[in-house]
Amino acid sequence: MQDNYVRPLDFKRGRVDLSHGAGGRVSAQLVRELFAHHFTNPALDAGDDGAVLPALAPGERLVMATDAHVVSPLFFPGGDIGCLSVHGTVNDVAVMGARPLYLAASFILEEGFALADLKRIVESMARAAREAGVAIVTGDTKVVEQGKGDGVFITTTGVGALPPGRSLSGANARAGDxxxxxxxxxxxxxxxxxxxxxxxxxxxxxxxxxxxxxxxxxxxxxxxxxxxxxxxxxxxxxxxxxxxxxxxxxxxxxxxxxxxxxxxxxxxxxxxxxxxxxxxxxxxxxxxxxxxxxxxxxxxxxxxxxxxxxxxxxxxxxxxxxxxxxxxxxxxxxxxxxxxxxxxxxxx
Amino acid sequence: MQDNYVRPLDFKRGRVDLSHGAGGRVSAQLVRELFAHHFTNPALDAGDDGAVLPALAPGERLVMATDAHVVSPLFFPGGDIGCLSVHGTVNDVAVMGARPLYLAASFILEEGFALADLKRIVESMARAAREAGVAIVTGDTKVVEQGKGDGVFITTTGVGALPPGRSLSGANARAGDxxxxxxxxxxxxxxxxxxxxxxxxxxxxxxxxxxxxxxxxxxxxxxxxxxxxxxxxxxxxxxxxxxxxxxxxxxxxxxxxxxxxxxxxxxxxxxxxxxxxxxxxxxxxxxxxxxxxxxxxxxxxxxxxxxxxxxxxxxxxxxxxxxxxxxxxxxxxxxxxxxxxxxxxxxx
Known part of the structure; x- marks a missing residue:
């Protein structure tokens, strides 16, 4: 392959720069060595602009939810923005009564953000997704100039399957419940x-x-x-x-x-x-x-x-x-x- | 309703503040007077944490794609970040051969951003979605402090239906094509x-x-x-x-x-x-x-x-x-x- 001569990303001392979001060779390397490496699954590994996912069972409806995560600090006792971004969206799908299946993840990185921190966050996301039984099937990465973001923001969007006949909603509460x-x-x-x-x-x-x-x-x-x-x-x-x-x-x-x-x-x-x-x-x-x-x-x-x-x-x-x-x-x-x-x- | 005494948002001179992302009364007002108002559809109007969507036709597979939009400037000849965020994701779903159906939209707003500009962007999104035949069915809004973002970033995630038997992929090109x-x-x-x-x-x-x-x-x-x-x-x-x-x-x-x-x-x-x-x-x-x-x-x-x-x-x-x-x-x-x-x- 023509990428052989690219030096691997430096996950110890490296930092995000604008080229990681430009859509060219360096973006592809970040996807390959970080995101695809940790999130690997057949839909993601296909490497297309969208993920193709199996049909749901007959009669199952879709549930879709999205959450932007901007928590500060990025790492805190008990978690980090990575696992939080998985849990938050899995929970929004699950409270509708649906079985969460797939997540999409979009990253807005600030120029200068440490690749070591990004790796820790991605590993935490991968672990959280595995534990919750969902696959991160597609994603996107953009980079903004220093001072125009704050380390990393993560939007996750989840899709789940709602069994026929089930209906949970905030509109269903009745007096006496x-x-x-x-x-x-x-x-x-x-x-x-x-x-x-x-x-x-x-x-x-x-x-x-x-x-x-x-x-x-x-x-x-x-x-x-x-x-x-x-x-x-x-x-x-x-x-x-x-x-x-x-x-x-x-x-x-x-x-x-x-x-x-x-x-x-x-x-x-x-x-x-x-x-x-x-x-x-x-x-x-x-x-x-x-x-x-x-x-x-x-x-x-x-x-x-x-x-x-x-x-x-x-x-x-x-x-x-x-x-x-x-x-x-x-x-x-x-x-x-x-x-x-x-x-x-x-x-x- | 207990919200009656809240003054309507000032879409002429008002600005985004941190309370618009806090999840309380003012967040709810922003959703109601801006997002839900312009994007209105039954799934969104239900007002739950996730959108419940109809089942696909038998055998149809899902296609899912996501894109973060950070374009600068926000308004440019021929468009703005709003319609761009709809087009970008609709296109990523459509190039897989799928019929785009639903979008989720997440907004990361910077404190101090003009509500007039946000309204213009939301109106542009709503128009683009209508023209493309997709519904914006769920969303999320976060606000970051001045200097930690750049006006508005928008992540859209799309879901579409892929007919049985259709398979488009970047891996399908053959010599002679x-x-x-x-x-x-x-x-x-x-x-x-x-x-x-x-x-x-x-x-x-x-x-x-x-x-x-x-x-x-x-x-x-x-x-x-x-x-x-x-x-x-x-x-x-x-x-x-x-x-x-x-x-x-x-x-x-x-x-x-x-x-x-x-x-x-x-x-x-x-x-x-x-x-x-x-x-x-x-x-x-x-x-x-x-x-x-x-x-x-x-x-x-x-x-x-x-x-x-x-x-x-x-x-x-x-x-x-x-x-x-x-x-x-x-x-x-x-x-x-x-x-x-x-x-x-x-x-x-």
Missing amino acids: AILVSGAIGDHGMAIMAQRESLAFDSEIVSDTAALNGLIADLLAAVPAVRVLRDPTRGGLATTLNEIAAQSGVGMLLEEKAIPVREQVDAACELLGLDPLYVANEGKLVVIVPPESAEVALAALRDHPLGREAARIGEVTTDPNCFVQIRTGFGGKRMVDWLSGEQLPRIC | AILVSGAIGDHGMAIMAQRESLAFDSEIVSDTAALNGLIADLLAAVPAVRVLRDPTRGGLATTLNEIAAQSGVGMLLEEKAIPVREQVDAACELLGLDPLYVANEGKLVVIVPPESAEVALAALRDHPLGREAARIGEVTTDPNCFVQIRTGFGGKRMVDWLSGEQLPRIC
Whole structure:
């Protein structure tokens, strides 16, 4: 082949330059030695502009979701932008009730970014995809001048297969339904914030970033009657519940004592003046089920490693104003509004 | 609804701030008043984290492609980053022989970006999608701090349906095949460069950005035997042909005189020391067909408004070195290598 004389990329000391995004020989080398090397699968290896994928089973519908990832810092306790970009999109496909199958990945690199860091990120993506059972089948790389980006931004787009007859949507909640959450809230956001603010705690706060498709498959097998699934990311549990309330035209009443929050997360939130209800999660699931299915659903969640600390945290109410309210430890009630303004920039 | 008291976004004087990417109330407003408003379709309007799409016809395979768009400037003669981001991905799906159906769009906005410009871009995307017959079914928006981005970056990911039995790939070229191009090359890249360098010509150079799925459908209906389709974007015709030669394990011999280049593009290239063979196109098609189908394919291309100037520019040869060569006006031959290094940064 005519590429034989090209020196291999220097993944120890090398840096991204504009030629890596120009579409010529050096771009092809980056794809070959980094992306295709780590993501290898038949659709990607074909090397065409698009990936050709097998037909779905008869009657299966497509689900498609996309997420841009701009998290800062790129590496944080419990993960990095690479695995986060896989988990985020896998979860958006899975909460629709679909089996995530394929991901597309687009990279916007800043000139001067260390190839060693890019390699670590790509390896983390490859590992996360393998663990979640999805293939990264197509991609794209662009490079912008120094000062016009910030290291690396990653957009992932996922496609999954939705079995006939299944319908999950934020519009399906009904008064009387039980509201569950799969575990402690606020870990991801506070892991990022603790690192940014250089907070030191006795025990480090670790991001919960994880692919939820396994947990969701187990849950749906046990409780086909599940009405709504959603992962409470940016804006936290409070914003996610407000979105669902608005979509479904219902209210909600939460029990503050029932919402699991880790001690260090609570302490860090207090220090920074934040409310854990608004802090992002990247591996938690909100589940809304008819009340009679709540216990079976809780048991199914707790049976999975990612749902051990699942809890029933409230119920759906009739409310034309779509208010989400919370009963505090002292028996009073207060409003849980949408996140307004910017609490934690670039959290995912 | 509880959102009634929010003041509408100011699309005249307003600017993007970090709250537009925070996932809370203001993010929801941006989605509602801008993206959902212009892109409206049932899958998007459902307002969930992923889009649920109908099943494909039995036996149809999926094709998936993604492209990050970082073009600078954002607005240029003949288009803008909005329509470009639709055309680029529609074309990547269509050159695989698939019918493009759905797009996902992710936006990375820089704090301080004018909402008026964002609106113009979104309107251009919506128009381009409508004209190409695709729906933008899901999306995401993130905001980065001033100086960490550059106005707006857009990643689009496309999904299409590939009919049973159809197989187009860069690996399919065979010695003896004819090489066609659908029109004059270099328009897009030189439109961008002329604007960046403030070059003034008698007649403005206009980008060729266009969706090629209609042209491709007509071509494939007339000539099912087409072996390879590709749109010669970054790296230009030269790089695209080298990619195909390497994928197929063949050589190529081009006729310089036969390759259509507009006079102003030629003049601008000479001024800037560029070779039009390496300049990006965003609405041109490379077609490789068995020699006996070449005339029918040319006629089919010329019958379409986007293929009026289609030309037969060379043939596929046997060459274990996979060299692309060109016969010059003087009867000599020279090598047409891959683009090496960075010719035109941020061209798409």
